[in-house]
Amino acid sequence: xxxxxxxxxxxxxxxxxxxxxxxxxxxxxxxxxxxxxxxxxxxxxxxxxxxxxxxxxxxxxxxxxxxxxxxxxxxxxxxxxxxxxxxxxxxxxxxxxxxxxxxxxxxxxxxxxxxxxxxxxxxxxxxxxxxxxxxxxxxxxxxxxxxxxxxxxxxxxxxxxxxxxxx
Numbered sequence: 312x313x314x315x316x317x318x319x320x321x322x323x324x325x326x327x328x329x330x331x332x333x334x335x336x337x338x339x340x341x342x343x344x345x346x347x348x349x350x351x352x353x354x355x356x357x358x359x360x361x362x363x364x365x366x367x368x369x370x371x372x373x374x375x376x377x378x379x380x381x382x383x384x385x386x387x388x389x390x391x392x393x394x395x396x397x398x399x400x401x402x403x404x405x406x407x408x409x410x411x412x413x414x415x416x417x418x419x420x421x422x423x424x425x426x427x428x429x430x431x432x433x434x435x436x437x438x439x440x441x442x443x444x445x446x447x448x449x450x451x452x453x454x455x456x457x458x459x460x461x462x463x464x465x466x467x468x469x470x471x472x473x474x475x476x477x478x
Contacts (some may be wrong), residue, residue, distance in 0.1 A: 373422040377415065380427070383434055384411055387441060393443050404444045407437045 387408055411433050418426055439443045 357382070373424065373427060375421065376427050380430055380434060381415055384408065384415065384437075387434075387437055390441055394441070399445055400447065401441070401444050401458050404441045405438060407440050409432070411437060 387404070391404050391408065394404075396403050411430065414426070414430055414433065416431060
C-alpha cells in the first residue's frame with residue numbers, strides 16, 4: 312500500500328508538473344494575447360484621439376467662421392436700417408437678410424463646411440443687393456403725383472392763355 316501511495320504521489324506530482332506547465336503555458340499565452348490586444352487598443356485610441364483633435368480644430372474653425380458671418384449679418388442689419396431711415400426701399404435686402412438669419416441658425420447646430428460656403432455666397436449676394444437698393448432712385452408716389460398735377464395745371468393754363476390770345 313505504501314508503494315501504491317508513493318506511485319500515486321509520483322503520478323500526481325508528474326501530473327501536477329504537467330498541469331503546472333500547461334497552466335504556465337496558458338498563462339503565458341493569455342499574457343501575450345492580452346499584450347497584443349492592449350497594443351491594438353492603444354493604437355486605435357491614438358487614432359481616435361488624433362481624429363478628435365483634427366475634428367476639434369476644424370470645428371473651432373467652423374465656429375469662428377459662423378461667428379464672423381453672424382457679425383456680418385449684424386452689420387447688414389445696421390446698413391439696411393440706416394438706408395430705410397433715409398427713405399430707401401430695402402425690401403429685397405431685408406428679405407435676403409431674413410433668409411440668411413434662418414440659415415445661420417442651422418449652421419450653429421451643424422457647422423457643415425458646405426453650408427458655410429453657401430452662406431458666404433448668400434452674404435455676398437446680400438451685400439450686392441444692399442448696394443443696389445441704396446443706389447436705386449427713391450420713387451415717391453406722392454411727389455410724382457404732385458409734379459404731374461403741376462405739369463397738367465401749367466399745360467392747361469398755357470392752353471387757356473393761348474385760346475384767349477387766339478380769340
